[in-house]
Amino acid sequence: MITTLKDIAEKTGFSISTVSRVLHDKSNKSKISEETQLKIKQTAKDLGYRINTLARGLRLQKTHEIGVIVPDISNPFFSAMIKNIATELRKHGYNFIVYDSDENIVIERSAITSLLGKRVDGLIIASVGQDFSHLQKIRNSEIPFVMIDRCFDAFDVDSVSVDNVKGSLLAVNYLIKEGHSRIAFIQGLPGTYANETRLQGYKSALLDAGISIDERLIVGDDFRSLNGYLETKLLLKLSNPPTAIFTAGDLIVLGALEACRENNITIPRDLSLVTFDDPIFASYLSPALSAVEQPVTKMAEMAVALLYRRMKNPNDERRKVLLEPKLNIRSSVTRISMLMNIKHIIKTENTTE
Amino acid sequence: MITTLKDIAEKTGFSISTVSRVLHDKSNKSKISEETQLKIKQTAKDLGYRINTLARGLRLQKTHEIGVIVPDISNPFFSAMIKNIATELRKHGYNFIVYDSDENIVIERSAITSLLGKRVDGLIIASVGQDFSHLQKIRNSEIPFVMIDRCFDAFDVDSVSVDNVKGSLLAVNYLIKEGHSRIAFIQGLPGTYANETRLQGYKSALLDAGISIDERLIVGDDFRSLNGYLETKLLLKLSNPPTAIFTAGDLIVLGALEACRENNITIPRDLSLVTFDDPIFASYLSPALSAVEQPVTKMAEMAVALLYRRMKNPNDERRKVLLEPKLNIRSSVTRISMLMNIKHIIKTENTTE
DNA sequence: TTGTATGCGTTATCAA
DNA sequence: TTGATAACGCATACAA
Numbered sequence: 239m240i241t242t243l244k245d246i247a248e249k250t251g252f253s254i255s256t257v258s259r260v261l262h263d264k265s266n267k268s269k270i271s272e273e274t275q276l277k278i279k280q281t282a283k284d285l286g287y288r289i290n291t292l293a294r295g296l297r298l299q300k301t302h303e304i305g306v307i308v309p310d311i312s313n314p315f316f317s318a319m320i321k322n323i324a325t326e327l328r329k330h331g332y333n334f335i336v337y338d339s340d341e342n343i344v345i346e347r348s349a350i351t352s353l354l355g356k357r358v359d360g361l362i363i364a365s366v367g368q369d370f371s372h373l374q375k376i377r378n379s380e381i382p383f384v385m386i387d388r389c390f391d392a393f394d395v396d397s398v399s400v401d402n403v404k405g406s407l408l409a410v411n412y413l414i415k416e417g418h419s420r421i422a423f424i425q426g427l428p429g430t431y432a433n434e435t436r437l438q439g440y441k442s443a444l445l446d447a448g449i450s451i452d453e454r455l456i457v458g459d460d461f462r463s464l465n466g467y468l469e470t471k472l473l474l475k476l477s478n479p480p481t482a483i484f485t486a487g488d489l490i491v492l493g494a495l496e497a498c499r500e501n502n503i504t505i506p507r508d509l510s511l512v513t514f515d516d517p518i519f520a521s522y523l524s525p526a527l528s529a530v531e532q533p534v535t536k537m538a539e540m541a542v543a544l545l546y547r548r549m550k551n552p553n554d555e556r557r558k559v560l561l562e563p564k565l566n567i568r569s570s571v572t573r574i575s576m577l578m579n580i581k582h583i584i585k586t587e588n589t590t591e
Numbered sequence: 592m593i594t595t596l597k598d599i600a601e602k603t604g605f606s607i608s609t610v611s612r613v614l615h616d617k618s619n620k621s622k623i624s625e626e627t628q629l630k631i632k633q634t635a636k637d638l639g640y641r642i643n644t645l646a647r648g649l650r651l652q653k654t655h656e657i658g659v660i661v662p663d664i665s666n667p668f669f670s671a672m673i674k675n676i677a678t679e680l681r682k683h684g685y686n687f688i689v690y691d692s693d694e695n696i697v698i699e700r701s702a703i704t705s706l707l708g709k710r711v712d713g714l715i716i717a718s719v720g721q722d723f724s725h726l727q728k729i730r731n732s733e734i735p736f737v738m739i740d741r742c743f744d745a746f747d748v749d750s751v752s753v754d755n756v757k758g759s760l761l762a763v764n765y766l767i768k769e770g771h772s773r774i775a776f777i778q779g780l781p782g783t784y785a786n787e788t789r790l791q792g793y794k795s796a797l798l799d800a801g802i803s804i805d806e807r808l809i810v811g812d813d814f815r816s817l818n819g820y821l822e823t824k825l826l827l828k829l830s831n832p833p834t835a836i837f838t839a840g841d842l843i844v845l846g847a848l849e850a851c852r853e854n855n856i857t858i859p860r861d862l863s864l865v866t867f868d869d870p871i872f873a874s875y876l877s878p879a880l881s882a883v884e885q886p887v888t889k890m891a892e893m894a895v896a897l898l899y900r901r902m903k904n905p906n907d908e909r910r911k912v913l914l915e916p917k918l919n920i921r922s923s924v925t926r927i928s929m930l931m932n933i934k935h936i937i938k939t940e941n942t943t944e
Numbered sequence: 945t946t947g948t949a950t951g952c953g954t955t956a957t958c959a960a
Numbered sequence: 961t962t963g964a965t966a967a968c969g970c971a972t973a974c975a976a
Binding site for chain 1: 593641649693704705709728732848870875
Binding site for chain 1: 961963965
């Protein structure tokens with residue numbers, strides 16, 4: 239059987255309250271004799287007592303737990319984020335519970351329900367992000383929460399994300415500077431904050447450079463690798479294929495690489511590639527991948543800081559923090575001239591039946 | 592305020608039990624009039640009622656939660672494992688809570704305490720694995736649990752892991768077949784099941800081939816990338832450096848690659864490389880990495896199956912499941928002749944000051 | 945068909 | 961210094 243305070247009380251002859259005080263009350267208010275303390279602590283140990291946090295949480299109306307929801311734990315960006323959030327929360331003495339919504343808003347909703355059912359003291363959410371009606375409800379209740387990475391412009395809550403528009407600008411401007419004008423964008427999940435802002439950056443970079451937007455070069459609908467694979471295959475089949483691809487996330491680019499390899503496309507010779515996100519393995523890929531890096535650690539720190547502030551001062555004004563992205567130039571982009579561009583087109587037409 | 596059954600009872604005029612039955616009792620035992628049901632359900636919705644799972648768990652002595660502990664969420668192998676466990680548990684209608692022990696046995700212990708405090712119905716643990724006294728306690732209590740990936744031979748519990756010895760044999764035999772005899776092994780955390788079994792496979796492969804073991808070629812002490820980096824640097828400085836390195840995990844090999852790049856070592860020309868674990872990005876690395884693949888999905892399925900079985904039949908005999916590894920040969924290994932071997936040594940001495 | 949009463953394990957208030 | 965008791969929110973045996 240699982241040992242409870244009652245068991246210890248019966249065994250030692252003291253009351254439940256005394257046992258509880260000895261075992262859990264740090265406040266030192268009531269002085270309990272050394273002898274009693276020792277006896278109780280010893281039998282607690284003997285019986286393998288472990289506090290029931292369900293009961294404690296119920297009684298205290300506080301769990302000291304923070305709920306965290308991310309769209310995909312196996313995405314290196316998010317697993318790094320989780321690690322950093324964990325470290326940060328531990329400093330504040332909080333525990334946390336992670337949920338993976340699998341990029342699925344239905345699962346996200348049930349994750350929130352589940353977390354609120356557990357009466358977590360706060361919530362950090364990287365939303366799938368197509369809709370925020372379910373989040374509106376949280377904001378209206380008194381539970382503190384902050385959004386991270388996947389936010390909504392139109393939704394007034396504490397949030398921290400990277401400046402996605404700027405990140406895309408950095409990447410696409412770089413491609414343009416290297417002579418590219420047919421630049422494709424493989425999107426993540428449409429309608430999500432991360433995707434729309436990155437798309438926006440892509441478009442304005444082109445527009446600013448006087449390059450008109452070719453809608454056939456804006457493709458894809460998912461942040462996972464299969465999407466990158468499929469869309470790259472299709473892009474390569476275009477009669478006038480792009481000379482460069484900019485992908486919206488680190489998993490997408492992996493799929494793109496796979497497609498290129500299958501089609502015997504050598505990067506950067508035949509095709510240039512830049513991606514949003516800069517996973518740990520980017521510099522070891524073949525070729526080393528130029529990528530837009532997000533400040534994950536800082537994002538996690540900020541998110542926890544915002545959450546903590548909101549827990550202490552529930553009525554502070556809400557803040558939206560935008561962090562700086564950074565372009566890491568490696569070797570997946572080639573400089574092209576007009577002539578090379580034409581050569582490239584002819585060649586691609588021949589190789590991809 | 593957070594809505595409770597009581598609030599709904601007061602608002603509708605029915606008793607708490609009736610409300611509870613309408614909202615949660617699927618057993619259809621007590622017939623409650625359509626009218627009552629509708630009224631209660633409606634006000635529950637209006638008031639934004641969410642069940643308090645702390646209270647329910649306390650009352651039911653069942654939480655329908657499974658605790659999962661892994662040494663490092665950001666390790667692609669474990670994050671993939673988590674995803675698969677999640678999928679599998681969902682099928683059985685279970686929720687789950689993940690903890691990251693950060694390869695730290697102290698954190699692992701507190702994770703277990705925390706999880707048991709939450710009264711999870713079962714536990715799946717990939718232990719840091721140097722010691723199992725804390726796990727012994729769990730086994731002696733009645734909570735079902737299974738170990739995954741990181742097990743203990745001497746500890747009789749349900750467990751599922753890959754045949755690590757065989758995995759190493761596969762990798763090292765392959766290197767030997769390609770002409771290598773000076774093969775280094777960069778370990779993970781010593782004293783852990785995964786590490787010791789992989790080391791054992793490494794050693795017996797060498798011994799079987801009549802190659803004596805050079806202890807200077809067995810290095811490292813951690814599954815993370817920094818370890819791979821440092822040890823590779825040191826190995827390259829040896830007066831008689833290895834012609835091949837076998838690493839114990841996917842993060843280690845990333846560090847090794849970094850070290851090689853910094854020292855202008857070209858793989859596989861100057862050095863061959865094989866690793867345990869086959870992360871999603873292995874085939875896109877430069878060069879594509881030959882790797883020992885673990886059947887993650889099957890491992891997760893088996894773990895959940897074992898756990899489920901133990902929950903239904905607590906007294907079944909305990910099982911240790913060993914799954915088959917698979918060597919994926921790509922292009923990080925070169926065949927060497929005796930002559931090349933000598934050339935290599937001379938060259939390496941020149942390049943690495 | 946619905947209500948009453950009890951207890952799950954804990955903490956806090958009040959009393960001794 | 962210690963104990964009795966109520967309450968947290970819920971589910972269920974038993975009553976009505």
